[in-house]
Amino acid sequence: MKKTVSGLLAVSMLASTPWSSVLAESPKVNYINALEEQDGSLFNSENYDFAKFSAIGPKLEEIAKSSNRVKVEVTGYSADGHPLYVVTIADPETGGKFGKIQALRKQMFKNPGKAQDWVQNNPDFKVPIMINGSIHGTEFIGSDALLQLIERFATQTDETTTSILENNILIFNVNANPDGRIAATRFNGEGIDLNRDFITQSQPETQQTVDLITEWNPMVFLDTHGYVKNYAPNKQGLIEPCTPPHNPNYEYDLYNKWALGQAQAMENEIMENAAAYEGTIYEGMTGTYIPARDDAAGWDDYPPIFTPMYAMYHGAYGHTLEAPTNDESGVAWMYNAIMGALEYATENKEEMIADQIEIFKRGINFDHPYHEAGFFPEAYVLPVNEEDPTVTEKAVNHLLANDIEVVRASKSFKVDGVSYAKGSYVVNMDQAKAGLANTMLWDGEDITDDTSSMYDISAWSLPELWGFEANAVNSKVTVPSAKVNEAGSQGAISGKGPFVIPNSSVKAVELVNTLLAQGVKVTRGTDGTFYTDAPANAVSAAVKASGLQIASGKVPADTTPLNALKVALLEDGGMGKVQSHAGMKLALERLGFDVTELSPVEVAEAGLNGYDAFIYNGTANLISTRLSTANKEFGFQNTGQFDAFKQNVTDFVANGGKFLAAGAGGSQAAKALGLTDVTVNTGGWNSNGIVTVDYEASGTTASFGQDDIGFVYRPTWYDGAEETEVLASFDDGDFFVAGHWKGNETAAGQPVIVRESDKDVTLIGLEPAFRDHTDYLFRLISNTLYTK
Numbered sequence: 086m087k088k089t090v091s092g093l094l095a096v097s098m099l100a101s102t103p104w105s106s107v108l109a110e111s112p113k114v115n116y117i118n119a120l121e122e123q124d125g126s127l128f129n130s131e132n133y134d135f136a137k138f139s140a141i142g143p144k145l146e147e148i149a150k151s152s153n154r155v156k157v158e159v160t161g162y163s164a165d166g167h168p169l170y171v172v173t174i175a176d177p178e179t180g181g182k183f184g185k186i187q188a189l190r191k192q193m194f195k196n197p198g199k200a201q202d203w204v205q206n207n208p209d210f211k212v213p214i215m216i217n218g219s220i221h222g223t224e225f226i227g228s229d230a231l232l233q234l235i236e237r238f239a240t241q242t243d244e245t246t247t248s249i250l251e252n253n254i255l256i257f258n259v260n261a262n263p264d265g266r267i268a269a270t271r272f273n274g275e276g277i278d279l280n281r282d283f284i285t286q287s288q289p290e291t292q293q294t295v296d297l298i299t300e301w302n303p304m305v306f307l308d309t310h311g312y313v314k315n316y317a318p319n320k321q322g323l324i325e326p327c328t329p330p331h332n333p334n335y336e337y338d339l340y341n342k343w344a345l346g347q348a349q350a351m352e353n354e355i356m357e358n359a360a361a362y363e364g365t366i367y368e369g370m371t372g373t374y375i376p377a378r379d380d381a382a383g384w385d386d387y388p389p390i391f392t393p394m395y396a397m398y399h400g401a402y403g404h405t406l407e408a409p410t411n412d413e414s415g416v417a418w419m420y421n422a423i424m425g426a427l428e429y430a431t432e433n434k435e436e437m438i439a440d441q442i443e444i445f446k447r448g449i450n451f452d453h454p455y456h457e458a459g460f461f462p463e464a465y466v467l468p469v470n471e472e473d474p475t476v477t478e479k480a481v482n483h484l485l486a487n488d489i490e491v492v493r494a495s496k497s498f499k500v501d502g503v504s505y506a507k508g509s510y511v512v513n514m515d516q517a518k519a520g521l522a523n524t525m526l527w528d529g530e531d532i533t534d535d536t537s538s539m540y541d542i543s544a545w546s547l548p549e550l551w552g553f554e555a556n557a558v559n560s561k562v563t564v565p566s567a568k569v570n571e572a573g574s575q576g577a578i579s580g581k582g583p584f585v586i587p588n589s590s591v592k593a594v595e596l597v598n599t600l601l602a603q604g605v606k607v608t609r610g611t612d613g614t615f616y617t618d619a620p621a622n623a624v625s626a627a628v629k630a631s632g633l634q635i636a637s638g639k640v641p642a643d644t645t646p647l648n649a650l651k652v653a654l655l656e657d658g659g660m661g662k663v664q665s666h667a668g669m670k671l672a673l674e675r676l677g678f679d680v681t682e683l684s685p686v687e688v689a690e691a692g693l694n695g696y697d698a699f700i701y702n703g704t705a706n707l708i709s710t711r712l713s714t715a716n717k718e719f720g721f722q723n724t725g726q727f728d729a730f731k732q733n734v735t736d737f738v739a740n741g742g743k744f745l746a747a748g749a750g751g752s753q754a755a756k757a758l759g760l761t762d763v764t765v766n767t768g769g770w771n772s773n774g775i776v777t778v779d780y781e782a783s784g785t786t787a788s789f790g791q792d793d794i795g796f797v798y799r800p801t802w803y804d805g806a807e808e809t810e811v812l813a814s815f816d817d818g819d820f821f822v823a824g825h826w827k828g829n830e831t832a833a834g835q836p837v838i839v840r841e842s843d844k845d846v847t848l849i850g851l852e853p854a855f856r857d858h859t860d861y862l863f864r865l866i867s868n869t870l871y872t873k
Contacts, residue, residue, distance in 0.1 A: 117167075123269035126223040127715035128662050129312070131411040135225035136232060138167065138266045141259060144232060145170055152239035153177050154250070161293035165274035167263035169293050174238045174257070175211065176250040193302070194517045197446035201439050212434050215256040215303035215401070216423060217294065217392055220280050220310070222265015222272070223662065226408050227309025230419035231257050245428065252431045256301055261290055261392075270659055276667030277856070280308075283395035284388070284525070284545050286483070287671065287857035294392065298399050299488045304441055305347070305430050306396035306403045309419055313407035314366060316374040321366055322355070322418055323407035324348040325393065326377040327386035330535050334524040335397060336447055338455050339440045341377075343402050347429045348375045351406070354425030355418055362414040373422075382536045388545060389524050398521035399488065400441040402430075448519035461519060462557035465526050466500065467510040474574060475592040475632040476553040476860070481510050481572035483547070489522045491569040498564035503556065510569065511562050512555075526555045529775060529823030536825070542798070544774040544824035545858060549794050552590065552861030576628040578621050580637025587633075588613035588788040591675050591860050594867045596631040598677030600624060601649040608644035609871055613787025613864075615647075616640045649679065650870055653696040656682035657703040658719035660712075665703035665750065672854035672863045673700075678870070685720050689730040698743040698870050699734065702854060705753040731758050743845045745869050749799040752848050760846045763809060763839060768800035768832070774824015776800075777816040778837060778851070784872040785812050785838060785847055785865060792816060795837065796859050800826060801850030802835040812847075813838035838865070845873075 117139040125132035136144070149157045154174050161169040189210065192200035204210060216234070219227035235257055238246060249255075260266055264274035272278050273290055282291040298306070313323040326344040331337050352373040359370055376384035386394045386403075393403030406422050408415040430437060447453055453461060469477050484491050494509045512522055529544040548555040576596075578584060586607075587593055597615050600607055605619045617624060618640070628635050652673060657665040666682070673680040681696070685707050693699050706712065708731075710724045721727050738744050738760065746755040752765045776797055780789035795813075802815060817834040837850040847869050853862040 117267060122267050126269040129223055129411045131415075133412045136229050138260060138263050141170060141228070141232070142168065145172060145235070145259065148236055148239050155235070155239045160297065161289055163263045163273060163290050164277075164288055165264040165267075167267070169261070169263065169290060170259040171297065172235050172257040172259055174235065174250070174255045175253075193442050193445055194449075197442045197449060197517070200442050201446070204435060204438055204442070208435060211252060211254050212304040212430070212438050213254045213256055213301040214305040214427065214430055215258065215297065215301060215307070215396070217258045217306070217308045218260050219266060220261040220308065220392060221278075222262045222268065222270050224309070224311040224408075224411070225266065226311050226411060226415040226419050228260045228266065229416045230309060230423065231259055233416070233420055234423060235259070245424075249427050249431050252434055253427065255427075256297065256303065258294060258297060261294060271662040272659070272664055272667065276664030276670065278663065280392055281390045281541065281856060283392055284390050284547070285857040286486070292486075295395075295486065298396050298401070299486075302399050303396065303401050304434070304438055305426060306393055306401040307423055307426055308392045308403070308405050309408075310405055311408040311415055312411055313374065314409050317379045319369050319371040320374040320379065321370045321409040322373045322422075323384070323405070324351050324373050324375050324422060325384075325386065325404045326375070328376045328380050328382050328384050330385055330387050330532055332387050332389065332394070332524060333456065333460065333530075334520040334527070336444045336453070336455070336520065339443055340397060340402060342440060343433065343437050344404070345375070345377055346433075347402060347426055348377075348404065350429035351404075351422040351425035354421045354428070358417065358421045361417055364410060364412070364414055366409055367414060383538055383540065385536070385540050387532070387539065388542050389521075390541060390545070398518060398524065400444045402437065444520070445517035448517045449515060451515040451519075459559065461514050461523055462559055464514055464558050464562045465512040465522075466505055466556045466558055466562065467512070468505055468554050468556075469508055469510070470589070471634060473587055473589040473593060473633050476551055476590050477510065478572040478574070478632065480547060480551060480553045480555070481569060484512065484522065484525065485569065485571065487521060487525070488518050489525070490516045492566035493569050495565040495567060498562065500560050500562050501558045510572070511564070511566060513562065527557070531774070531821055531823055533821070533825050533827055533829070539771050539773075539825045541771075542773050542824070544822070546775060546823065549775055549822075550796060550858050550861055574632060576631045576633045576635065578625050578628045578635045582621060582637050583616055583618040583640050584621075584624065584635050585638035586615035586617070586635060588615060588864060588868075591863050592631050593633060594864060595675065595677035596627055596633060597647070598649070599627045599631075601647060602677075602679075603627070607647045608640065609647055610641050610644050611783055611787070613868060616644055645873060647871055648697075650697040651695060652678050652680045652870065653683050653688075653693055653699045654680050655688065655699070655701045655703060655707060656684045657707055658684060660704055660706050660716045660719050663704075668852075668856045669700060669702040669747065669854040669866070671857055672866055676863055676867050678867075685730055686722065686726060688733055689721065689726040692733040693737040693742060696737075696742065698745060699737060700745045700747070700866075701751040701754050702747040703750050705750040705757070707750070708754050708757060734758055734760070738844050738846060741845065743847075743870065745847050745849070745866070747849045747854065747866075748852050749801045749850075752801050752803075752850060755846065755848055760844070761809070761839075761841060761848060763806050763848070764804040766802050766804060766832070766835075768797070768826055768828065770799055772800055772824075772826035772829070773798040774826055775822040777820045777822060778813050779816055780813045780838075781811075785840065785849075785869045787868050788864060789813075794861060795851045796855055796862060797826070797850070798852045798855055800829070800832060802832045802837050803839050803848065803850065804835070806836045806839050809839040809841055811836045811839055
């Protein structure tokens with residue numbers, strides 16, 4: 086990705102001369118066929134003539150040519166290859182202060198106390214404010230408001246505009262989801278909700294936003310959304326801060342000190358301009374719904390998956406702004422809200438930036454006055470599996486990409502009574518962004534009794550769900566070490582064969598599928614381990630690319646030959662604005678399977694001939710015949726199509742095809758299709774979390790064990806499983822590790838993975854392919870597909 090903007094508060098583009106209006110990188114205007122651009126979404130209750138994505142690039146170029154305050158950049162590309170435009174606006178007269186501002190950035194992370202003193206003595210400094218446009222593609226008003234703001238700050242000279250530019254650097258991520266804007270979908274071209282992707286960062290759009298945040302560390306981060314109506318009487322739209330529970334890894338006292346005041350300033354600006362809004366919803370409007378002020382639960386900032394919540398770990402005062410309507414009045418509401426935030430930040434910048442620096446200061450000094458002693462460990466130690474280092478290396482690179490410092494031990498060492506080998510990674514917690522490091526690496530907590538409901542997930546531990554070891558230690562790690570800039574190693578093969586491939590990671594399974602696609606013979610043992618007797622020169626290139634260390638070994642007598650598989654995945658085109666199968670698609674692709682998405686109608690009309698396996702992981706509504714107008718295009722058009730679908734799936738299974746149902750929706754669909762007689766039980770719609778599971782360690786559950794990890798989202802378990810093979814059950818007793826699930830005790834010890842005895846049908850009540858969170862569980866999918 087191109088990065089010409091640099092510095093937290095550093096205005097590198099303003100070094101010594103007025104800012105040229107020339108584009109930093111001339112945007113590659115992607116001329117889209119007009120027929121590809123949708124005019125609106127059936128899920129929106131209002132529609133208007135919003136700015137099409139194909140018009141955004143030319144408009145920005147036009148503005149940039151007319152102003153010496155503006156820089157336009159393409160800082161990345163979407164999943165479908167569309168440009169991600171970033172506009173930076175600042176007063177060009179500040180070039181002479183560049184050196185001081187650049188020095189402050191360095192001080193914020195090395196000597197935050199000194200940086201605070203500098204702020205106090207230099208009140209004319211500038212602070213970066215970042216505004217994110219329409220990360221959900223159907224929430225068109227965000228980018229439209231940003232285009233109006235960009236034009237204002239590029240050209241106008243009124244007192245308010247001048248004051249804001251004298252005090253701030255404005256960074257506009259103009260449209261954070263081009264794919265969604267073009268197709269009028271909430272998600273991007275890969276079906277991923279980008280505003281749920283910020284802990285795992287699986288998509289290029291998310292990675293670009295993370296790059297911007299870590300580049301600038303903005304003091305304020307505003308994320309534009311819609312549409313919230315009547316969450317409180319006569320209060321239209323929504324402006325954060327949020328209700329409890331708050332993630333304990335924040336320095337929330339410093340955020341809360343300013344967040345509510347800034348929200349109220351936005352509300353005031355909205356109300357001062359209320360006469361300009363049209364529509365009955367705005368008649369009698371007395372304000373905006375501010376969750377922290379107006380409610381007790383239901384709109385929380387607990388998980389770091391949302392863009393503003395993620396930005397808060399970089400010291401930003403983060404806010405989601407939800408306009409009430411998808412029309413010109415909604416654009417005006419958003420415009421005014423952002424202006425209110427900019428004016429508030431301008432008036433309070435000295436105190437607000439001092440408190441932002443205080444967050445970093447607390448981290449560096451390992452001084453967290455509002456946390457219980459011991460909440461933050463002294464460090465995390467990440468040992469490396471020498472045979473398969475790929476998972477740990479992925480984790481380390483992820484930490485580095487998020488501005489978290491990692492070192493690698495130069496010799497073996499011992500801490501808290503445990504010995505670690507040379508080469509182990511260490512994340513010391515006396516660093517500026519300790520809160521982000523801890524929220525990524527901790528186990529999480531059970532918050533079931535803390536709140537009545539959660540807005541989204543409540544547990545996300547990367548070590549548990551990605552499958553790497555991260556040991557919290559309460560003593561300082563004093564071993565000689567070197568700073569890590571990148572983790573990674575080439576795979577290697579040793580010995581003369583046959584070669585043993587462990588069933589240990591996504592990369593290991595991907596290696597197996599790569600070899601199978603190349604025509605290399607691979608077999609699988611009952612414990613899930615893979616073997617090949619191919620010569621070393623036939624497999625060495627694939628092994629090298631995999632990152633695994635493959636050695637020779639003995640092949641058991643009872644291994645089973647594997648074949649390259651063709652997998653059909655039931656496609657959710659976007660029911661309820663979600664592609665509920667997208668996580669499974671991502672998992673299958675990363676595992677290296679040949680996967681084809683088939684819509685319900687395609688399965689009904691053409692059947693499943695030519696496929697080895699059929700996977701259903703999505704909403705049960707995919708096979709419903711009672712759909713809303715907005716959902717109908719993604720499902721059956723008549724009851725006859727359901728009958729044909731059912732018959733084709735039944736015939737497929739009867740002829741030896743494999744059927745895998747995952748999650749609540751897939752399990753309920755399997756029942757409706759007559760593929761199982763078990764009773765499907767589900768927890769609450771927003772129940773989710775990390776659980777302990779007893780796996781049988783063979784077939785589908787090979788390489789998993791007792792008291793192992795699982796993940797649930799709308800938890801599912803089975804009764805009446807006596808005639809099936811029970812492959813895994815929730816652990817007895819207190820099996821719920823972290824998250825939010827009321828009544829979870831009813832599922833203790835109950836079957837969670839079952840396989841029909843008389844046909845190749847497997848039901849997994851866990852979510853083995855949840856977004857990109859559950860790398861560790863992806864192998865439940867590959868194991869099921871490989872098991873005959």
